[in-house]
Amino acid sequence: MKTYTLRGEAPPDHEHEPVFTETPDGPHYGKETCKHCRKFLRWCPKPENVEKATVMQKRIAMLSCLPLTGWNRTFILYLLERKQSRFSPKQEEHINRIAKENGIDE
């Protein structure tokens, strides 16, 4: 496919082709824009944040299978339902504490 250098020059029915650019000044790791029309496609999270979120999500999934009670249970089921990809330091602290209390340290 031809690469168009000017905005608005690409045919409207083209398939966007993502090009990654680092954005060191912003909160995101980088962004993807279309090679052809330069349309913004998505923000890219920092790889280390994705890895951290995966560990947290796994912990939450494991904890949700345990017979938790009270606030711990409400908290874990709430997080499970929200499927969030970012956790506040406080949330991480609680997740890690509940995991530790229940013998999960993976």
Ligand SMILES: [Zn+2]
């Ligand atoms: Zn495009």
